[in-house]
Each structure stands twice: as structure tokens, then as C-alpha cells.
Amino acid sequence: THEMSHRVLLLGAPGAGKGTQSKRLAAEYDLEHITTGDALRANKDMETEHGTPREYMEAGELVPDPVVNEIVEAAISEADGFVLDGYPRNLSQAEYLSEITELDVVAYLDVSDEELVRRLTGRRVDPETGDIYHVEFDMPDDEAVRERLEQRDDDTEDVVTERLRVYEENTEPVIEFYRDQGELVEVDGEASPDKVFERLSELLE
Numbered sequence: 001t002h003e004m005s006h007r008v009l010l011l012g013a014p015g016a017g018k019g020t021q022s023k024r025l026a027a028e029y030d031l032e033h034i035t036t037g038d039a040l041r042a043n044k045d046m047e048t049e050h051g052t053p054r055e056y057m058e059a060g061e062l063v064p065d066p067v068v069n070e071i072v073e074a075a076i077s078e079a080d081g082f083v084l085d086g087y088p089r090n091l092s093q094a095e096y097l098s099e100i101t102e103l104d105v106v107a108y109l110d111v112s113d114e115e116l117v118r119r120l121t122g123r124r125v126d127p128e129t130g131d132i133y134h135v136e137f138d139m140p141d142d143e144a145v146r147e148r149l150e151q152r153d154d155d156t157e158d159v160v161t162e163r164l165r166v167y168e169e170n171t172e173p174v175i176e177f178y179r180d181q182g183e184l185v186e187v188d189g190e191a192s193p194d195k196v197f198e199r200l201s202e203l204l205e
């Protein structure tokens with residue numbers, strides 16, 4: 001038997017492959033996939049005292065911390081084991097997270113800026129299953145699925161540029177935060193999806 005780690009944090013820039021890998025890890029290891037991006041997309045028009053998530057997301061900006069912190073805290077309190085994807089995105093969220101849970105694995109998917117832009121602008125999503133594809137690297141065989149694929153509102157080139165800027169300013173310090181604590185494991189995010197998955201599986205087992 002092998003000892004399993006159940007509380008996993010996946011860090012990486014927009015387009016690094018967090019969603020792709022989190023979905024697979026959650027299915028393979030029977031973990032909850034906690035993703036603030038999907039949760040916010042499902043509640044884009046929710047009225048909060050800070051406005052709606054949509055206003056921030058369509059501009060590529062961060063949704064205010066109180067809104068996201070609440071989503072994550074509720075999800076973590078109900079989960080036995082989880083893969084956390086898209087959070088924390090700034091130091092204040094990282095501090096909040098450290099108050100509500102411990103982590104067993106913190107993995108950082110490292111991908112160059114050039115590759116990130118290529119991945120984001122070519123990404124397509126199946127609205128029925130949430131499965132993630134790419135026009136060049138990974139299209140579904142099923143024609144019916146191919147025809148219903150959609151592009152995310154924030155995957156246009158100008159919003160992608162802003163998301164990468166916001167990432168550099170707010171989220172890169174979070175990578176350093178975990179590196180300083182000696183918890184960060186770097187994974188080559190430019191390898192094939194199967195290779196990245198293999199490497200992450202090794203970390204979990």
C-alpha cells in the first residue's frame with residue numbers, strides 16, 4: 001500500500017494546464033475539484049456588495065477577495081480531499097488559505113509566456129461536460145462534441161494580455177511565498193498532458 005496525499009494545490013499562470021490536470025487528478029484519486037474560476041463562471045451575475053463577478057472576469061481582473069475566500073472556505077469545509085485550482089491568486093488569499101487548511105502537495109506548473117498565449121487563444125470548452133480542448137493540440141473525435149465547443153469570453157487576445165499582467169503582479173508573489181516555505185515542487189508544464197499527469201501522480205503517491 002502507499003500513503004496518499006489528499007490536499008493538493010496546483011499553481012500556475014492562466015493557461016498553464018491547471019484545469020486540465022485538476023480534472024484528471026480529481027477523477028483518478030477521488031478528490032473534490034475546487035476551482036474558483038468555474039465557481040465564479042457559474043455565478044457570474046451574482047450580486048455582491050462588490051458588484052458581480054462578471055465585471056471583473058470580463059476585464060481579466062481579480063474578483064474581490066471576500067467573494068472568493070467565502071467560496072473556497074465553504075468548499076474546503078465539505079471536502080475530504082481536494083485539488084485546489086485558481087486560488088490563491090494573491091498574498092492575502094494565500095494567508096487566508098493557510099488559516100483554514102494545511103496542504104500536502106503544492107505543485108507549480110511552469111510554462112513560458114509565449115506558450116500560454118498560444119494555449120489560451122486556442123482553448124475550447126465543452127459546455128455540457130466542462131472538458132477542455134485545444135484547436136491545435138487536442139480536439140475531440142466525436143463530431144457532435146466538436147460542433148458544440150465554445151470559446152471562453154476571457155480568452156480573447158486583449159483580455160489574455162491583461163490576465164497575464166495581473167498574474168505577474170499578484171500571483172507570482174504567491175509562488176515565492178510557497179517556495180520560501182520550502183513546499184513548492186516545480187513541474188515542467190510544457191511537457192505533454194500525459195507526462196505532466198504522470199509527474200503529478202508521483203507527487204501524490
Ligand code: AP5
Pocket residue numbers: 012013014015016017018019020021036037038040056057058060061062063064068085086087088089093119120122123124132133134135137138154163189190191192193196
Ligand atoms: P480561472 O478560470 O482560474 O482561469 P485561469 O487561472 O486564468 O486559468 P485557466 O483556466 O485560463 O487556465 P488553466 O491553467 O486551467 O489551463 P487549461 O487546463 O484550461 O480564472 C478566470 C477568472 O476568474 C480570473 O481572471 C478572475 O477574474 C476570476 N478568478 C478566478 N479565481 C480567482 C481568485 N482566486 N481570486 C480572484 N479572482 C479569481 O489549459 C489551457 C489550454 O491549454 C487548453 O486548451 C488545454 O487543452 C491546453 N493544454 C493544457 N495542458 C497542455 C499541455 N501539457 N500541452 C499542450 N496543451 C495543453
